[in-house]
Amino acid sequence: MEIRLVQGDITEQDVDAVVNAANSSLLGGGGVDGAIHRRGGPEILQECRALRASHYGAGLPTGQAVATTAGRLPARWVIHTVGPVHSAAEDRSELLASCYRESLRVADELGAATVAFPAISTGIYGWPMDDGARIALSTVRRASTSVVEVRFVLFDAAAHAAFERSLG
Incomplete structure (x- = not known):
């Protein structure tokens, strides 16, 4: 697998699947989540509402992932994953790792060959x-x-x- 680093806007990536750093409601929010919902259009929100009405009535649990259409994005799918809020008192790194693993598992189920990730949990979640x-x-x-x-x-x-330092 090739790993690439790109500085830019995740909503402009021409890939099979874009990963959304979602909140558990799946109904949009700020940061990457808001940008993906705004640019992708109402089709994404419609599928997220259907997921909430069926499998995820209480919301998507932290560390899990689920896919929807990408709507008007150049990607085919959006893989929504809920990252953990950083805590100095509790090690939640396994939950963060699970976001990446579960997103790749869903990508495999979809048959996605190219996947774009944001830096999950590093924004408002404080990681x-x-x-x-x-x-x-x-x-x-x-x-x-x-x-x-x-x-x-x-x-x-x-x-x-x-990311460049860690890729080293």
């Missing part, structure tokens, strides 16, 4: 960027997957630099 990059890259490298390209799409230069 330190260097540690988030380390967990993301080590988890993806160890994953058993048919995905041929994983693209980490980092919003700014600082995030890109943190």
Whole structure:
């Protein structure tokens, strides 16, 4: 598998699947989640509402992943995953790693060859960027997957630099 780092906008990635750093409601929010819902259009929200009405009445649990259409995005699918909120008092790194593993598992089920990830949990959920990059890259490298390209799409230069250090 090839791992690429890109500084830019995840909603502009021409890949099979874009991973959304969602909140458990699956109904949109801020950051990456809001951007994906805004650019992808109402089709994504419609499928998310259907998921809430059927399998995820209480919301998508942290560390799990589920797919919907990508609506108006250049991707075919959006894989929604809920990252953990960082805690100095509790080690939640396994939940963060699970987001990456579960997203790749769903990508394999879909037949996706190319997947774009954001830096999950490093925004409003407060995960330190260097540690988030380390967990993301080590988890993806160890994953058993048919995905041929994983693209980490980092919003700014600082995030890109943190991932470059961890990719080393």
